[in-house]
Amino acid sequence: MEKVRFGIIGLGNQGSMYAAHLFAGGRIKNGVVTALCDINPAKIDAMKNRLNDDGIRYFENYVEMLDSGLIDAALIEVPHYLHPEMTEACLVRGINVICEKPAGVYTKHVREMNEIAEKSSALFAMMFNQRTNCLYRKMREIIAGGGIGELQRVTWIITDWYRTQKYYDSGSWRATWDGEGGGVLINQCPHQLDLVQWVVGKLPVSVRGFCEYGKWHDIEVEDEVTAFFKYDNGATGVFITTTGETPGTNRFEVSGTGGKVVCEGGSLKWYKNRTDSQVYSKTCDQGFSIPGVEAMEVETDGLNPQHEGIINNFADAILGLAEPFVDGREGIKGVELMNAIELSGWKNGEEVKLPVDEDEYLEHLNAHRRVSRYKKADDNAVADTTGTFESKKL
Numbered sequence: 001m002e003k004v005r006f007g008i009i010g011l012g013n014q015g016s017m018y019a020a021h022l023f024a025g026g027r028i029k030n031g032v033v034t035a036l037c038d039i040n041p042a043k044i045d046a047m048k049n050r051l052n053d054d055g056i057r058y059f060e061n062y063v064e065m066l067d068s069g070l071i072d073a074a075l076i077e078v079p080h081y082l083h084p085e086m087t088e089a090c091l092v093r094g095i096n097v098i099c100e101k102p103a104g105v106y107t108k109h110v111r112e113m114n115e116i117a118e119k120s121s122a123l124f125a126m127m128f129n130q131r132t133n134c135l136y137r138k139m140r141e142i143i144a145g146g147g148i149g150e151l152q153r154v155t156w157i158i159t160d161w162y163r164t165q166k167y168y169d170s171g172s173w174r175a176t177w178d179g180e181g182g183g184v185l186i187n188q189c190p191h192q193l194d195l196v197q198w199v200v201g202k203l204p205v206s207v208r209g210f211c212e213y214g215k216w217h218d219i220e221v222e223d224e225v226t227a228f229f230k231y232d233n234g235a236t237g238v239f240i241t242t243t244g245e246t247p248g249t250n251r252f253e254v255s256g257t258g259g260k261v262v263c264e265g266g267s268l269k270w271y272k273n274r275t276d277s278q279v280y281s282k283t284c285d286q287g288f289s290i291p292g293v294e295a296m297e298v299e300t301d302g303l304n305p306q307h308e309g310i311i312n313n314f315a316d317a318i319l320g321l322a323e324p325f326v327d328g329r330e331g332i333k334g335v336e337l338m339n340a341i342e343l344s345g346w347k348n349g350e351e352v353k354l355p356v357d358e359d360e361y362l363e364h365l366n367a368h369r370r371v372s373r374y375k376k377a378d379d380n381a382v383a384d385t386t387g388t389f390e391s392k393k394l
Helices: 013-023 041-051 062-066 080-092 107-119 134-144 190-198 277-283 306-318 328-346 358-370
Strands: 004-009 031-037 057-059 073-076 096-099 124-126 151-158 206-213 222-230 236-242 250-256 259-264 267-273 293-297
Touching: 004 013, 004 062, 004 306, 013 031, 013 041, 013 306, 031 062, 031 306, 041 057, 057 062, 062 080, 073 080, 073 306, 080 096, 080 107, 096 306, 096 328, 107 328, 107 358, 124 328, 134 190, 134 250, 134 259, 134 267, 151 190, 190 236, 190 328, 206 328, 222 328, 328 358
Parallel strands: 004 031, 004 073, 031 057, 073 096, 096 124, 151 236
Antiparallel strands: 151 250, 206 222, 222 236, 250 259, 259 267, 267 293
């Protein structure tokens, strides 16, 4: 094939952005959209008028699109609960697939999806566009290379997600247990929950989550979270997020016995201890002395292609021109962390060990879903989200 033929399932905010901004804008070098799908005819009509491209076929049933023979790869851009189901439908047909974050709402469903991926010949990726950020890639490289010594602490304050009530009222399913499956953890923070383990190189072994449900908005789900992590070597971590605070902060700091790396404000700083702090502590003959520190702003390759980069890499990988950047099966790690924090929150901050008890989590989630209520909203509306993810590059 000369170019990979893509189909997009879901023409909401994200799916329409991919179709109109990335593909129609010529930003996907080796890919072209040949089919679009949504269960809402109004969204299909809106996209037809927006693209005005007779070469694209439109479907209201995604299975019909998958079986049409018109696509080599699919982008899954639908509500979270449907991610594993639709990804599985692609994989069993040998259709390459990029699943939007998160991989799913609960690990049991994601694990089943991964088992199918293991048996499929198709390529499978997650839309972890934040992994393309040169700052996070460099942080991961420094830590993996021993640049901060033994891990001591992980801290991420990510509170620049401010949302108004209007945002939450923009969709009937939004911010409901049955429609979305959670709040700030599952909607705004899947990238950070992925990155906090990808950059550090491992997941915590246990968490305590303190979640506030509808604290700042009239919603069912969490809009403020403080979580405490514990790692296998005794290191600890804190993860703080909310959609109710402004001005917000985005500061990611990882420290160890050899120094620390800090990502904030579009820059990455590396503080290197001239002597490992534990070695210094055991050998220094002075009580208040500290090892010398070298501080530097880290140079990167400056590349941060985001969604465009993920899709271009995926198309190139299908054509045999590049190695896949993201293995979709890794999506379960962020869901694991999200589920553990949420379960702890439901249990008033009780310590929850990882891997999370999948049956217990699902039991709690289903109890919340049974009393969940959709809102009245205009589900035909599609917001232009182009550029709204830019602040999360930092």
